[in-house]
Amino acid sequence: MKRREALKIGALGLMAAAVTPVMASKNENDEVNPYGKYREKIYNRNRYTKDAKNPTKGELKHTPEIKIGKKDAKGYTLVEITIGQEGIIHPSSEAHWIDFIELDADAKLVARTLFEPGKAMGYVAYKVKLDGVKKLTAREGCNKHGIWEYTINL
Numbered sequence: 001m002k003r004r005e006a007l008k009i010g011a012l013g014l015m016a017a018a019v020t021p022v023m024a025s026k027n028e029n030d031e032v033n034p035y036g037k038y039r040e041k042i043y044n045r046n047r048y049t050k051d052a053k054n055p056t057k058g059e060l061k062h063t064p065e066i067k068i069g070k071k072d073a074k075g076y077t078l079v080e081i082t083i084g085q086e087g088i089i090h091p092s093s094e095a096h097w098i099d100f101i102e103l104d105a106d107a108k109l110v111a112r113t114l115f116e117p118g119k120a121m122g123y124v125a126y127k128v129k130l131d132g133v134k135k136l137t138a139r140e141g142c143n144k145h146g147i148w149e150y151t152i153n154l
């Protein structure tokens with residue numbers, strides 16, 4: 001009886017050893033790619049642009065605002081991005097949130113941040129080398145209202 005139990009436990013151990021690496025690898029991917037568990041909630045990837053002359057409240061709420069700060073001793077300049085202009089801040093809830101913010105310098109991606117719904121608001125601050133850069137474009141994705149961007153000339 002004891003030998004039979006030992007064999008059973010040994011067989012279960014072998015099965016667990018065979019299964020564990022696959023499960024561990026799946027969990028690691030979920031942590032590396034947070035979109036894994038939210039993918040089905042991100043349903044609008046269309047691109048939109050604010051009407052520059054007569055923007056609606058929804059357009060202001062989704063258009064990134066770029067603020068340039070000071071340059072540090074190593075040559076990196078503070079670039080802050082908020083989502084929402086003229087004081088209208090985009091909300092963050094489980095059903096509706098800013099899921100990413102990206103920053104392009106002269107049309108090349110230099111930074112990207114992903115956000116946890118309901119736990120992080122659409123705001124980032126990056127330190128970027130801006131020497132020679134002529135244009136900065138901030139882009140954001142709202143899971144419900146799509147992708148919006150805003151460009152400033154330096």
Ligand SMILES: [Fe+2]
Binds near residue numbers: 062090096145
């Ligand atoms: Fe939205």
